[in-house]
Amino acid sequence: MTDPASVQIIFNGIFLLLAVYAVIRAIHGCRHSLTVSPFKTFILLFVYYGLYLTLPFFSWTLWQWSIGLQDAWQAVPMLLLSVFLIYARFVEPQILVVRRTPVHLHDSPPLQDPLRVALLADIHVGLFSGRARQLKRIVNLVNQEQPDFIVISGDWTYEPSDQLIKDLKILSGFNAPAYSVPGNHDEQIPGPPIQQVLKEGLEAANIIPIEGKIIEMNEIRLIGVGDLWAGKADMQAMPALPQDKPWLILAHNPDTVAQVPDLPYRPLMLSGHTHGGQLELPWLTDYVLSRVSLLGFKKGLYQVKNAQVFVTVGTGLVGIPLRFRTPPTIDILHVH
Numbered sequence: 338m339t340d341p342a343s344v345q346i347i348f349n350g351i352f353l354l355l356a357v358y359a360v361i362r363a364i365h366g367c368r369h370s371l372t373v374s375p376f377k378t379f380i381l382l383f384v385y386y387g388l389y390l391t392l393p394f395f396s397w398t399l400w401q402w403s404i405g406l407q408d409a410w411q412a413v414p415m416l417l418l419s420v421f422l423i424y425a426r427f428v429e430p431q432i433l434v435v436r437r438t439p440v441h442l443h444d445s446p447p448l449q450d451p452l453r454v455a456l457l458a459d460i461h462v463g464l465f466s467g468r469a470r471q472l473k474r475i476v477n478l479v480n481q482e483q484p485d486f487i488v489i490s491g492d493w494t495y496e497p498s499d500q501l502i503k504d505l506k507i508l509s510g511f512n513a514p515a516y517s518v519p520g521n522h523d524e525q526i527p528g529p530p531i532q533q534v535l536k537e538g539l540e541a542a543n544i545i546p547i548e549g550k551i552i553e554m555n556e557i558r559l560i561g562v563g564d565l566w567a568g569k570a571d572m573q574a575m576p577a578l579p580q581d582k583p584w585l586i587l588a589h590n591p592d593t594v595a596q597v598p599d600l601p602y603r604p605l606m607l608s609g610h611t612h613g614g615q616l617e618l619p620w621l622t623d624y625v626l627s628r629v630s631l632l633g634f635k636k637g638l639y640q641v642k643n644a645q646v647f648v649t650v651g652t653g654l655v656g657i658p659l660r661f662r663t664p665p666t667i668d669i670l671h672v673h
Contacts, residue, residue, distance in 0.1 A: 359386035395419035425659035445583040451673035455484035458609020461653025463495035491520025491589030505538035520589035562588040591634040613650030617662030
């Protein structure tokens with residue numbers, strides 16, 4: 338039988354090596370980040386890489402239980418917590434779901450040629466997500482759906498690295514036109530001052546910025562709106578615009594719908610921002626989202642007085658590097 342003391346030494350060595358690895362990766366990430374807060378970036382990256390410790394911790398707890406150093410009341414909660422963290426850190430964020438939803442444009446004539454619209458949001462290229470592998474998968478999956486056009490409703494970044502332009506260039510592989518507006522993490526507050534480098538990155542990716550612009554299409558009008566938290570979501574001029582066909586409004590924050598005036602055709606707003614809570618936990622997620630979305634938006638299609646709102650859970654991570662019951666999602670909307 339293996340000496341328990343020797344096994345404990347082995348586990349201690351593994352824990353130490355992984356902790357050192359997390360520190361080294363966090364320091365390296367700080368040196369190559371465009372962040373204005375290196376200490377915050379270090380802590381976030383240390384947590385991100387430090388979660389590798391959950392893998393040997395699960396085995397260590399199981400071993401302790403098997404030799405009687407822990408009883409079931411001690412071991413089982415630790416094992417369950419380990420499984421949760423392993424899944425939420427290493428499994429679900431790597432899943433990429435394509436969700437297809439039919440959307441009828443209410444209060445307007447049916448479209449003669451229904452549209453297939455790919456909606457992306459919250460890619461958050463940076464600390465935890467938006468790596469090259471994920472971006473390539475996004476491009477491939479979107480292209481397989483053959484959308485008429487693509488819309489990205491902001492939050493491109495999250496404390497990005499100095500390779501942001503190179504990372505975003507991967508999205509130049511889209512086969513359909515792609516339009517975008519910024520989100521709160523793309524603004525100087527709370528994010529770093531990245532407006533110029535983000536502009537260059539979107540140009541390299543052939544992404545068309547439409548904040549404050551109107552894109553005329555055959556049967557619809559696509560309107561880009563700036564970020565609500567940045568104070569750029571003024572829509573008072575909308576009633577003076579042509580009202581001859583329905584509108585699609587691209588806005589990062591779904592709460593922006595509160596500023597949409599009464600219009601002849603009830604528009605469809607396409608948004609992200611909420612991540613669907615990112616962690617779908619009983620009661621806690623809804624409480625947190627009540628602080629994020631004052632109007633109670635979470636995910637999916639909503640009917641409100643002056644518009645419809647579709648909220649995607651996005652593909653990236655922010656705050657904590659975990660997703661649970663809200664896998665990264667590409668939404669394909671069949672608009673008719």
